[in-house]
Structure formats: structure tokens, C-alpha cells
Amino acid sequence: MxxxxxxxxxxxxxxxxxxxxxxxxxxxxxxxxxxxxxxxxxxxAPGMISGGQRDNFTRVAAAHQTDFARVLWQFGDQAFDLTRSWAAHHGVPFATGRRLRLIAAPEELQEATIAVAAMNGVGIPAKLMSGLELTSSPWGASLGARILAVQDDGERGGWIDAxxxxxxxxxxxxxxxxxxxxxxxxxxxxxxxxxxxxxxxxxxxxxxxxxxxxxxxxxxxxxxxxxxxxxxxxxxxxxxxxxxLKPALVSSADQWLTTRGPLDPRHSDCRWNTPGVAWSAFHNHEWGATQPGGKLLLGGGRILRKWAGFEATEAKVEPKISQYITAQAQKLFSQWQGGPGNHAPISEDAGLDCHPCxxxxxxxxxxxxxxxxxxxxxxxxxxxxxxxxxxxxxxxxxxxxxxxxxxxxxxxxxxxxxxxx
Ligand SMILES: Cc1cc2nc3c(=O)[nH]c(=O)nc-3n(C[C@H](O)[C@H](O)[C@H](O)COP(=O)(O)OP(=O)(O)OC[C@H]3O[C@@H](n4cnc5c(N)ncnc54)[C@H](O)[C@@H]3O)c2cc1C
Known part of the structure; x- marks a missing residue:
């Protein structure tokens, strides 16, 4: 030096x-x-990437006002764009496609309806699809009856080899x-x-x-x-x-696994079978992304942990959570034949993340x-x-x-x- x-x-x-x-x-x-x-x-890290924010726009706007939620969304989008561009220039394997929120409950649908209107109101492209529009979309035909609607936050979703x-x-x-x-x-x-x-x-x-x-x-x-x-x-x-900073930070434990697709074997060109689709469901308690090589990333199940994983001091892979993650994914994607003995995890891991108060x-x-x-x-x-x-x-x-x-x-x-x- x-x-x-x-x-x-x-x-x-x-x-x-x-x-x-x-x-x-x-x-x-x-x-x-x-x-x-x-x-x-x-x-x-498992490598799901997205723009905007992980929480829906309504959550951010309710806590921090709509104007600031828009600013924060842009910050997330710029972060996504810079990461994608750096990865592309430095040979990091990644795939980007879509960021989708799968709506599984009536109150979530109500929230998504308000979120999409608020996002569009401040110039953020987002779209809500349900009923016939959903079933005739590239996403709807592969989804299980559990899914009432899909919030499409656009092309800022994907997976990166962390x-x-x-x-x-x-x-x-x-x-x-x-x-x-x-x-x-x-x-x-x-x-x-x-x-x-x-x-x-x-x-x-x-x-x-x-x-x-x-x-x-x-x-x-x-x-x-x-x-x-x-x-x-x-x-x-x-x-x-x-x-x-110590009193401002709370730990949270979460877990994920990788397994195999395709999510819909009936259609080889189904959008769900292409790498770079990132989704969350049930208020982010379930999440995942399609990876290259037909692999799937599935995560979540924090609600099965003590205090939903908050304030955990360590994060271990829990078999019951792996089973839950897989079972929930089967309910999201009706054609996916995943499950124990069929698409067993190729890898699984858990970690502690950091939440400001x-x-x-x-x-x-x-x-x-x-x-x-x-x-x-x-x-x-x-x-x-x-x-x-x-x-x-x-x-x-x-x-x-x-x-x-x-x-x-x-x-x-x-x-x-x-x-x-
Ligand atoms: C279960 C789970 C799933 C996740 N999934 C995703 C995902 O899909 N996509 C995504 O974008 N993010 C995800 N994250 C979050 C992501 O992993 C972290 O936010 C991110 O890796 C943080 O990066 P960092 O560089 O800030 O911290 P880290 O990567 O943790 O690096 C911090 C480093 O600081 C070092 N350190 C600690 N104390 C000191 C010290 N006093 N002096 C010097 N060094 C020190 C540590 O040893 C460590 O190496 C997930 C997190 C968890 C827990």
C-alpha cells in the first residue's frame, strides 16, 4: 500500500x-x-432479482406516502438495471423476464387493485389480470385454481447466479x-x-x-x-x-430450494418454462424464479418458523418448510408435477436477512x-x-x-x- x-x-x-x-x-x-x-x-443468496420493491406498492405507500413510494420504486428499478448491465458485461449468468405477483386471496386482490391503480397514477407500469383476461394470457393457463389474479409489474424480474x-x-x-x-x-x-x-x-x-x-x-x-x-x-x-444502528435492525430467517421444471410440460413455449420469471405469492411468503437449464428456485415458508423467522439468531433448513414450499408451488402451478419423490430438491439452503425497523x-x-x-x-x-x-x-x-x-x-x-x- x-x-x-x-x-x-x-x-x-x-x-x-x-x-x-x-x-x-x-x-x-x-x-x-x-x-x-x-x-x-x-x-x-438464491438469486431472485427484481426491480421496484419486494412489498407491494400499497405497503410502501401506506408507510411512506405515495410520492416517496414512487421514488423508492425507481431506486429499486435503477438497482435492477445497473445489476443486470454489470452482469451482462462481466459474464455473470443471469436471466431476466418478468416480475409477477400471484394473488391467492380476495383481500390480496383488493390490495393489488389499489396498488396497480396507484402505480399507474404515478407513471409506474403495472397491470392486473383476472378472469378471462388471465386465462387467455401467457400466464393463466398454467396456474392452479388457487390463483385469482396476477399482478404484472413488468420486465424487471429475474434470476442471477449469486x-x-x-x-x-x-x-x-x-x-x-x-x-x-x-x-x-x-x-x-x-x-x-x-x-x-x-x-x-x-x-x-x-x-x-x-x-x-x-x-x-x-x-x-x-x-x-x-x-x-x-x-x-x-x-x-x-x-x-x-x-x-443496532436497535434499528431485525434479523429474519428464510429458506429456499432448487428443483426442476418445467412448470407446464404441456407447452414447451409456455412463458413459465422460460428462465427469468420471478414471482411472489401470498404477500411474499412464497416466492420463486425460473432459472436456466429448466431449474426452479422456490422459497418462503417463513410463517412456519417461530415469530415468522424474525429475530432468529440462526437459520437452518427445516424439512417441513421444504415440503411446504414444494406443496405450495404445486398449488400455484397446476401442471407442475413437483413433490417428494418426484422433483426432490437439487439443493436447499437457509439464511438470515436484515430488516430495518x-x-x-x-x-x-x-x-x-x-x-x-x-x-x-x-x-x-x-x-x-x-x-x-x-x-x-x-x-x-x-x-x-x-x-x-x-x-x-x-x-x-x-x-x-x-x-x-
Ligand atoms: C433467505 C434469504 C434469501 C435471500 N434471497 C435473496 C434474493 O433472492 N435476491 C436478493 O437480491 N437478495 C436476497 N437476499 C438478501 C441478500 O442475500 C442480502 O441482502 C445481501 O447479500 C447483502 O449483501 P451485503 O454485501 O450487504 O452483505 P453480505 O453479503 O452479508 O456481506 C457482509 C460481509 O461483511 C462481513 N463483516 C461483518 N462484520 C464485519 C466487520 N466488522 N468488518 C468487516 N467485515 C465484516 C461479513 O463477514 C460478510 O462477509 C436473501 C437473504 C436471505 C437471508
Whole structure:
């Protein structure tokens, strides 16, 4: 490393790597990425991607007003577009097609009707199909009787190979001469009144190429680095580094599996059989995406966990949830012959995600210390929102402004939360 005062990035998931790469591409002379001591959730995420927001527009508008819901929707769309474009240019396997909400209950239909009207009212294309219009659409013929209607949010839905995405991003970071990658953790940030921040890092002794090899206690040492700014992109663990954020974040456990299609073997050209269709059903408690090679991603079933998975400290694959996910998918797609002994899971996994208490991602400079920037709380959309947030924070740091990043996402809104320390 040169004698420049580096920008330190804490976290080697999609968000941190994106921030580092965008900083370097925008001309930051020295960036030190401290990648963390656990596998990033980005590298094991199932890979459903979508624009807009995971929740329906009505939920966001009810909590944050329609005008801001529109802004947030655009933020999600821009995140989707940037991710798709980066993936296309860097050989990351992905497929994009459609984002659909499958409506299974009368009250959900009522909500979707209001959502689509509100979306159209602020210029967001969305469409609700039911009855004859649905059955004669490319989607309707394959759906089970459980589905009353389909909300079509347009062409911002899909699937990305999350592992390859993370790997390609890591390779791009490793190849950049302005970036040094260090395995370890940022232990503390201090020096708020000084001209540079002081960052304590517990790291492996030899900085350089990232490896996933096991480490021993003897491998690590504590080092102190002066830093011009810190970007904290450490997902749920961000509260350990920045205690003011701890009360704002809630964990949630969810699980998914991959299995085989096609969803409708009667028609080889059925839209459900093409890769890149992302859907959710039953208020997002069930979700999935069609993948290349005829594979299917199916997820959800959080409601079968204690407290619907909220405040979980670990996430394990539960066989009863895998069975539930498969059974629910059979009810969504009447022609799909999935189920135990037929389409058994090819792979299954579970993970902990990060929900801010007001259900808005937390992205921007910390109140009281603008040289610490944070990005977390993406609620199931971190592959796109994390990647885009990395870009936004880099731009904010390098140019002093980022109009694409809504100010309402800044952590300043959490000022009044009680401090846990
Ligand atoms: C069940 C489940 C399904 C999901 N499905 C999807 C999906 O289909 N699509 C989607 O877009 N998103 C999905 N997500 C969300 C997505 O996985 C995350 O939002 C995203 O990966 C977060 O990326 P990140 O870079 O912010 O954090 P991570 O990828 O978790 O990276 C954070 C890194 O920070 C490191 N770290 C922690 N503390 C420190 C420290 N003090 N110093 C330095 N480093 C530190 C950690 O070791 C870790 O490596 C899902 C999440 C779950 C749980």
C-alpha cells in the first residue's frame, strides 16, 4: 500500500465490493477492503432479482406516502438495471423476464387493485389480470385454481447466479490496482474529532489475495489504520461496528430450494418454462424464479418458523418448510408435477436477512459523522439494492452528492432511536 490515506470498506459482500470497485473506477487512489470473517450472505443468496420493491406498492405507500413510494420504486428499478448491465458485461449468468405477483386471496386482490391503480397514477407500469383476461394470457393457463389474479409489474424480474456475481465482483476488485483486500474484520472506528478516522482492524497477517481457507488465531493481528472515510457494508453485523444502528435492525430467517421444471410440460413455449420469471405469492411468503437449464428456485415458508423467522439468531433448513414450499408451488402451478419423490430438491439452503425497523434500506452517511457511510437492510433484495447502494455511496463520497440516492434512506431518520450502549 502507498502512503495515501485509504478509504476503508468494511464487508466483502456485494455491497462492500461494489462500493470499492465504484470508488476505484471514480478515481479514489487508495481503498482498503476488509472482507469479514464469515461467508457473505451475497455469495449464497438464491438469486431472485427484481426491480421496484419486494412489498407491494400499497405497503410502501401506506408507510411512506405515495410520492416517496414512487421514488423508492425507481431506486429499486435503477438497482435492477445497473445489476443486470454489470452482469451482462462481466459474464455473470443471469436471466431476466418478468416480475409477477400471484394473488391467492380476495383481500390480496383488493390490495393489488389499489396498488396497480396507484402505480399507474404515478407513471409506474403495472397491470392486473383476472378472469378471462388471465386465462387467455401467457400466464393463466398454467396456474392452479388457487390463483385469482396476477399482478404484472413488468420486465424487471429475474434470476442471477449469486455465487458467480460475487466471484466476478471479487475478481474485478482484486484486479484493480487502487484496491487492497484484507481478510479480517474492522473492530472499531474512532477519531471523530481528528482530521482522519482511526480504524482498528483484526486481520490476517498478509494482506493481498482473498482466499477462503481456514484461519487460525495465530494468523490474525490487530492493526490500526488512518482512514479518510469508512464504508460499513457488513449486513446484520453492522450494529456491532456502529451501535447506533443496532436497535434499528431485525434479523429474519428464510429458506429456499432448487428443483426442476418445467412448470407446464404441456407447452414447451409456455412463458413459465422460460428462465427469468420471478414471482411472489401470498404477500411474499412464497416466492420463486425460473432459472436456466429448466431449474426452479422456490422459497418462503417463513410463517412456519417461530415469530415468522424474525429475530432468529440462526437459520437452518427445516424439512417441513421444504415440503411446504414444494406443496405450495404445486398449488400455484397446476401442471407442475413437483413433490417428494418426484422433483426432490437439487439443493436447499437457509439464511438470515436484515430488516430495518421502518422497512426502508439504510444507506448514506451516519448522523454526526459524515465520513462513516453505511449500507444495509435490503430485505431480500440485497443483490440489486446492495450493488446499487455501493455505487451510490462511492458517488456520494467522491463527488459530494448522489441525486439517485433518496435522502429518506439516510440513517439520519433513526436519530431518535434509543442507544443500546
Ligand atoms: C433467505 C434469504 C434469501 C435471500 N434471497 C435473496 C434474493 O433472492 N435476491 C436478493 O437480491 N437478495 C436476497 N437476499 C438478501 C441478500 O442475500 C442480502 O441482502 C445481501 O447479500 C447483502 O449483501 P451485503 O454485501 O450487504 O452483505 P453480505 O453479503 O452479508 O456481506 C457482509 C460481509 O461483511 C462481513 N463483516 C461483518 N462484520 C464485519 C466487520 N466488522 N468488518 C468487516 N467485515 C465484516 C461479513 O463477514 C460478510 O462477509 C436473501 C437473504 C436471505 C437471508
Amino acid at each position: 502507498s502512503n495515501q490515506i485509504p478509504v476503508v470498506v468494511a464487508g466483502g459482500g456485494i455491497t462492500g465490493l461494489s462500493a470499492a470497485l465504484h470508488l476505484a473506477e471514480m478515481g479514489a487512489p487508495e481503498i482498503l477492503v476488509v472482507s469479514g470473517s464469515t461467508t457473505p450472505s451475497s455469495a449464497t 455465487q458467480a456475481f460475487h466471484r466476478r465482483l471479487l475478481e474485478a476488485v482484486q484486479a484493480h490496482s487502487a484496491i487492497t483486500l484484507l481478510e479480517g474484520t474492522v473492530e472499531s472506528i474512532s477519531g471523530y474529532t481528528a482530521s482522519n478516522l482511526t480504524v482498528k482492524i483484526r486481520a490476517k497477517t498478509s494482506p493481498g489475495k482473498h482466499s477462503s481457507g481456514a484461519r487460525s488465531v495465530r494468523d490474525v493481528k490487530l492493526q490500526t489504520t488512518k482512514s479518510a472515510a469508512v464504508i460499513a457494508a457488513c449486513h446484520l453485523a453492522i450494529g456491532d461496528l456502529i451501535p447506533a 421502518d422497512e426502508l434500506p439504510i444507506v448514506g452517511p451516519m448522523f454526526g459523522e459524515g465520513r462513516i457511510l453505511v449500507a444495509t437492510g435490503f430485505m431480500g433484495q440485497g443483490l440489486t439494492l446492495g450493488f446499487y447502494s455501493g455505487h451510490c455511496l462511492a458517488k456520494l463520497l467522491m463527488t459530494g452528492r448522489c441525486d439517485e440516492l433518496p435522502r429518506r434512506l439516510w440513517p439520519e431518520r433513526l436519530r431518535s432511536l434509543p442507544d443500546q450502549e
